[in-house]
Amino acid sequence: MSSGQGRVDVEVESKRPDEPADGKAHPNSCPGCGSHYRDDELKETLRVCPQCGHHFRVGARERIEQLVDIGSFVEEDADLRSADPLQFFDLRPYAERLVEAEMETGLGDAIVCGAGEIEGDACELAIMDFAFMGGSMGSVVGEKFVRSCERATEACVPLVSVSASGGARMQEGILALMQLPKTICAIDELHESGGSMISVLTHPTTGGVLASFASLGDVVLAEPGALMSFAGPRVVSQTTREKLPDDFGLAESNLRYGHLDAIVPRSDLRGTLAQLLRLFART
């Protein structure tokens, strides 16, 4: 991760109330094989377990470092912050959760957007970060994604989105739900102008983000083992009492059912995106 004021590095374990309560494993312990890594070791391997291939979560800035040519990324709209239109208060005020998330992650909200180059080809990037309130989509995520679409349209370059989200941000109520059609309208305009979008789904991409822009790429890719379901496994098993298949909602299952173009291991992602950018290039 790049340096920044107030950033807390990822090896500091954070208490995340939205996280499933099962097992308080260290974030750098592999849930696949139990191997344990130092943070710099994991960063070196693109946060993929060298033993079993488990893909750990990647923050937005580190993801950008992994994907784009060195020094090519120019961030936009970093000033945007969530307002609190409903004065939402559950066990704690939304405003307080926002401040805490910003201090923990060093991010203004759950998405980082801007222009960059991948193997020399220019593109616009919209990269989500699960660490910021579970990657939930509220007004800021929606607005920044839309502006990314608009810049891609203007610059005649493809849009690459990398999603990681639990869904719409409940604390913004119905306005969070409206970010679904809002982002979809922006993709419609992008497509109308002849532009293209490549969507990469990472673990997890669920709820409102899967039910909006993440599903609408001209090409839809996913990382191995990424959960991509509209309803999460807990909700499904509680509501329906159905027995869930072992690969419920995972990228592998979605590929089999025809909802994905390809599963791309993280080590190949930059190369695959570069290939697609060449294919979609408008000369």
Next chain:
Amino acid sequence: MRLRERLSKLGGMKLLRGTKLSGELARLQDQLDHLRADPTAEEIWQSVELARHVDRPYTLDYVERIFDDFFELHGDRGRADDPALVTGLGKLDGRTIVLIGHQKGRDIKERATRNFGMAYPEGYRKAMRAMALAARHGFPLVTMVDTPGAYPGVAAEQHGQGGAIARSQAAMVRLPVPTVACVIGEGGSGGAVAIAVADRVLMQENAIYSVISPEGCAAILWRDAGEARKAAAAFKPDAVHCVELGVVDAIVAEPEGGAHADLDAAAELLEQGILAAFEEIDDLEPDERRRQRREKYRMMGVLASTA
């Protein structure tokens, strides 16, 4: 921090269209006065209960009262016919329209058949087929939204629930024809907005429209589904707040006591609301209509900036 975009629609509320019924005026004035005040937690919960009332009119109750010559269209032409979502052709005020709506069941057996109004991806694919038909023939589209949410089941996921909801919205964004969506009961999350991206969105007085069910929100944020009342008060799914936030264009009045108290009167009010909405958008050129539709959604949300 300063707010870059305020809740700009507050001043320009367009309330209670479809108010032509005689003898209603005084009561409507009453409502207007009432609407100026923010609904209390108690009133919000009352809306939640009325929106889910067992006798509340469902889509087909309105269809038989509002549309002539209704002909139901079945099946997604791929896999199945989803009874939780109905589509069809009918006449509204003399012209053919396409209707898409969630459908809940009235008795235990029908509730199971209709899956409590929770559609599978097949339902949304049927909806997209009906949208394509509307576009092909220039028929205006009316949708009726009444669902707790899209069905969260294993098969629904395998058949691509998330993608179906996304594509259904995308299809609505692109439609060249005039579109009016009516939230008539529960507007539950993605399953609702999948058929609610429209030129004009109407909401019945006691309907709710929300990002998650009160119980779901309470279970996650309060860790107790029993706190649903608190959750509803916090995320404000009632019609007045939806208008204030610019999500809904107009509120349609209901008969005294709620829509279930007088189905015919409720249908009459809803029909007037739909006709008034079409009047505003009928004359637009398709490209301009699409532009305005996208512009409307472009503005949704409230932001702050550190700049």
